[in-house]
Amino acid sequence: MNTSFKTVEESAVTISVLMLPSHTNFSGKIHGGYILSLLDQIAFACASKHSGAYCVTASVDTVDFLNPIEVGELVTLKASINFAGNSSMIIGIRVEAENIQTGKVKHCNSSYFTMVAKDDSGKNVSVPGIIIRNDKELQRFHKSLKRIEHKKERNAHAFAVRFKTDTEDLYRNYKVKLDMQ
Template sequence: MNKKESNTVEASKITLTELMLPSHSNFSGKIHGGYLLQLMDQIAFASASKYSGCYCVTASVDTVDFLNPIEIGELVTLKASVNYIGNTSMVVGIRVVAENIQTGKIKHCNSSYFTMVAKDDNGNSTKVPKLILSNPEEVRRFFDSLRRINQKKKLVSLEEKFDHQSRESLELLKKYNVIVNYSLGI
């Protein structure tokens, strides 16, 4: 395989457009979130694989907010590009919009971030090309990804320090809409 040493964000860009059919809907007549996630996973794979020149797998999905429901008969467009790279991983940003074909109205339905890992022919993680950032928007997206990664690391660090059996932790729960119905054996 002839892998590149570096690659551009532009080289990772993928667009996928699909008409939403009744078979894609849930019981309330809206497009099923699981179906949308499947499309998002496909486009994340395509973007990361195109960028890295390798088979890629999904490592994690971050921030999946369903902002607006998608109706049967709407045209859904997903746009994806690599926003950030690590040694073997890439963060692929995905934007989902839906268009009412009759009115032309377009609505933003979802933005999400998939972390994809490049694999070699033996299934081992492999280094990805350096990312060439070509404009201020690409730099902003890279730093936004870096910020999300650092926030996630801080959260994991806080979770490691959290002692769910301490009196202080149980007192903290009084702020929330929960009832702790057991006593500590302290």
């Protein structure tokens, strides 16, 4: 078992990328899929830096697109480890876009990735714990614990749900028509 610890700061990663026309979607804004790719890359970098091992994405727990990103803006992604388990880590990522002409910065995205450390044969490996040094890091740790708890509840609930098809009252407020065969 790995009994070492690292500070959150030791594993933090920041990258900045200029948004180009080739990154746009059909409406001329930066494509969400491109941002997701950057999120996955920085989550990998942060998790690998913390664990010292190759890491894979186990889940993307939250991706909230808050504001559109424009061509020509400088996008900065900041990743930090919020939680370390046995082999898994929760990486929190904040995305900001800066208009480099005006200097105006907007918060565009917050995301949480669960990453798992692997050895060369693909088996899970133990990761170092985290050393929490300030209130912000402690708050992120506690929020991660809540996310883990909610995820377990959702997963348990998903198996317990029984769907009703015998009453239309249940579906009245939704855009759905049952045509079960």
